[in-house]
Amino acid sequence: MLQEFLNTAYEGLVYAFTALIFFFIGKVVYQLLNKSIDVKQELVKKDNLAFSIAHVGYFIGLLLAIGSAIVGPSQGLWMDVEMIAIYASLAIVLLNVSMLFTDKVLLRKFKVRKEIIEDQNVGTGIIEGSVSIAIGLIIFGAVTGEGNGDLMSGIHLAIGFWLSGLLSLILVFRVYNMITPYDIHEHIEKGNVAVGVGLAGAIIAMGNLIRFGLSGDFESWSTSLTEAGLEIGIGMIMLPVMRYLTDKILLPGEKLTDEIINQEHPNIGAAIVEAFGYIGGSVLITWCF
Numbered sequence: 001m002l003q004e005f006l007n008t009a010y011e012g013l014v015y016a017f018t019a020l021i022f023f024f025i026g027k028v029v030y031q032l033l034n035k036s037i038d039v040k041q042e043l044v045k046k047d048n049l050a051f052s053i054a055h056v057g058y059f060i061g062l063l064l065a066i067g068s069a070i071v072g073p074s075q076g077l078w079m080d081v082e083m084i085a086i087y088a089s090l091a092i093v094l095l096n097v098s099m100l101f102t103d104k105v106l107l108r109k110f111k112v113r114k115e116i117i118e119d120q121n122v123g124t125g126i127i128e129g130s131v132s133i134a135i136g137l138i139i140f141g142a143v144t145g146e147g148n149g150d151l152m153s154g155i156h157l158a159i160g161f162w163l164s165g166l167l168s169l170i171l172v173f174r175v176y177n178m179i180t181p182y183d184i185h186e187h188i189e190k191g192n193v194a195v196g197v198g199l200a201g202a203i204i205a206m207g208n209l210i211r212f213g214l215s216g217d218f219e220s221w222s223t224s225l226t227e228a229g230l231e232i233g234i235g236m237i238m239l240p241v242m243r244y245l246t247d248k249i250l251l252p253g254e255k256l257t258d259e260i261i262n263q264e265h266p267n268i269g270a271a272i273v274e275a276f277g278y279i280g281g282s283v284l285i286t287w288c289f
Helices: 002-033 039-045 049-071 077-106 112-118 122-144 151-179 184-189 193-214 221-250 256-260 268-288
Strands: none
Touching: 002 039, 002 049, 002 077, 039 049, 049 077, 049 112, 049 122, 077 112, 077 122, 077 151, 112 122, 122 151, 122 184, 122 193, 151 184, 151 193, 151 221, 184 193, 193 221, 193 256, 193 268, 221 256, 221 268, 256 268
């Protein structure tokens, strides 16, 4: 019994040490790709909350992606370490590309770097962080759902579902903009943190639903894409429903839009309630289906 405990503890320490190494590598890669950003300056000297939130979101996404290789069935200690290394490396690449995607596609009407670094726009930082978390969830679902144990197949699955996830986030953004009586880009650029919080909740909720759709054993691309598509469809329906329920149940007697944009100081607390509605709804769906 003692020997079994010691073996388990040893393996756990090796996994944790490997994960920490790739956290460090992820940090270095981020700095290499963003040489104009002085991370220490932003976090310590400037106390840039927008950057802090976006940066922590990046590491949460990385944690989820690394975790996907840890929580699956063991193939032996050193084979597991190799899998962690491969999928963590892939995650670092995909997460950094996802941030570029946020800049060039999701928030294309303004410069995300400028908003976060120069203007310290917290709403923009929240959205960038939420995209990283959603991508981490999607990678987690793709990797843990791998069925045949083939490495190249697993990598192809992770990349393919990552691309599908990016497309779904575009859809989330558009649907969210349709169900809100205000322009998201406009109010985020104005520094409205509440708008960013609400949208971030919708993005993370969709990432969680896609994770759930991908988490079963992989049978075929058509089957997995169909299941993920059903979860995306449920998510699209969930957005307006949860916004309505937030208005009627979670914020009785108040209008969510009034709280978020139609007052001098946007009600961030109300936006947090809205975000909880989306994320809580996605969790409930994964429990019930």
